[in-house]
Amino acid sequence: MRGRKLFIGRNIRAIREQHQLTQANFANQLGISTSYLNQIENNQRHLSANVLLSLAEKFSVDITTLSEDDSNRLLADMIEALADPLFGGESPNGQDLKLVTQNAPAVAKAFLSMHHALRRAGEQLAELDDTLERSGALTEPAPYEEVRDYFHYIDNYVHELDVLAEDLAEAALQRGQKSVRALAEYIERKHRVHVSVANISADERVLRSYHSVSRTLKLDSRASESTNAFQIAHQIALIEHGDLIRDIVNRADFRSEDAGAICQIGLANYFAGAALLPYGQFLDLARTHRHDLEILSDHFGASIEQVSHRLSTLQRNGSKGIPFFFARVDQAGNITKRHSATKLQFARFGSACPLWNVHRAFETPEQICRQLAETPDGVRYLCLSKAVTKKKGGFREPVQRHALALGCEIIHASELVYADDLDIKSEQAFEPIGISCRICDRSNCHQRAVPPLKRKLDIDENTRTVIPYKF
Structure with missing residues (x-):
C-alpha cells in the first residue's frame, strides 16, 4: 500500500459497524476526530499510516486486506x-x-x-x-455468467473450502503416492464409496458418474490421472462438505435455481483443485521454483491448466502469492474462463484482443509463449500462454482445444523464471494490447476489428488508411 493514497471508506465503515460502534466511539479509539472519520468513510480523506496502525492494533485488522x-x-x-x-x-x-x-x-x-x-x-x-x-x-x-461474476468478485478465493481442502490433502495424499490411488483409498475407507475406473462408452462422454444407492463412483479410464484425481476430490467435497457448499450458495443469493446449482458444482471444483494443490505447500514450491509451470505440474501430478488456475487463486490473507490473471480462450477468441487479481480485467462481452499472445499459442502447441505487453492504461505485464488439447476416444472422436493465458504485472517479473532473458527495461520490448476492440481507444491499431463504441467516427471517402475509419 506504500506509495499511493487509500480511499477505502466503505471498508472502514464496515469494520466500525461490525464492532457496533458509533462514529464518535470508533474515532475515539482510533485517536482521531469524529469529523475526520466521517470524511474517511465518505472517501473525502485518505487513510494515514497512523490510522492504519491503530486499526491493526485496536481492532486486529489485517491491513493487507484493505485494498481497492x-x-x-x-x-x-x-x-x-x-x-x-x-x-x-x-x-x-x-x-x-x-x-x-x-x-x-x-x-x-x-x-x-x-x-x-x-x-x-x-x-x-x-x-x-x-x-x-x-x-x-x-x-x-444467464446462470453461467452470473456464477462466473460471483467468483470474479470474491477474488476467486473461498477460504472455508480452501482450508478444508488443505486438511484433505494432509490426510489423504502422501508424498510419492499417486493422487488417484490415494484419494480412491480415502473415499472408500471413510465413506464406503467404491471407485471404478472403466472404459466408458465414447457416446456417453462422461468423466464422472456417482451412484448413491450402490455407492459407486465411475470414472473414465481414458481420462488423464490428474482429471480422475480431480473428479474423486470433487465427489469428496459433495459428500463431506455438501452442507457448507449449500450454505455458501444460499449466502450468494443467486437470481435463479440454475445459477445456484451451477455454483454448487463450481465450489466443489474449487475444493478439488485446492486439495490437489494445497495452499501452503503449493505456494512454497511455486516460490522455490519461481513459478515454473512444468515443474509444478510434474511435482503435483496436475495439469498445466490446474496449476495456472491455482496460481490465480493464491489470495489468502497474510499469505498472498503473486497477483496473477488467468484465462482460457477458445480458437474463436472467446474467453471461457477468466479471473484477474491484477488491474487487467477481461472483457465481459466479445472476443479477446487479437494482439494478445494467447492467440499465438495455437501456432506452437508444445511451447509456452511469452510476451511483454502494455495495456492502454500504461500498465505493463509479463504474459504467458500455452495451447492445450483434451482428446478422448479414438481417431474420430472430437478434440477440445484451448489456449491458457497467465500473467502478472512486470514488477513481479523477477520472481518468474520466464523473465530471465527478457529485456524488461526496454520501452520497445512491450507490445501494445487492449482488452476488447469495442472498449479500446487505441487509434493506430492495425488489428482493430470494430470501432470503439464510445467514439464518434470520422469517415473520409478520399482517404484510406489501414482501417477504413478514424475516430
Missing part, C-alpha cells in the same frame, strides 16, 4: 458497460464512476445486472423474437 481490487474490477466493468451504444456515448467521468464503485458497490453491481439483462434481451430479440413470450427469459442473466 474489488473496486477496480467494478470500475472496469462499469466503464465497459457504459460504452454500450444504449447510452448514446454519454457517460459519467472516471472520478464519478470511481466514487460510485468505492462508496456504493451494491448500486454498481445492480447497474451491471440491469445492463446485462438489457444486452441479453437485445441479443435474443435480434435472433429469436419468439422468445418474447417466454416467462422471464429476457430479464434474467
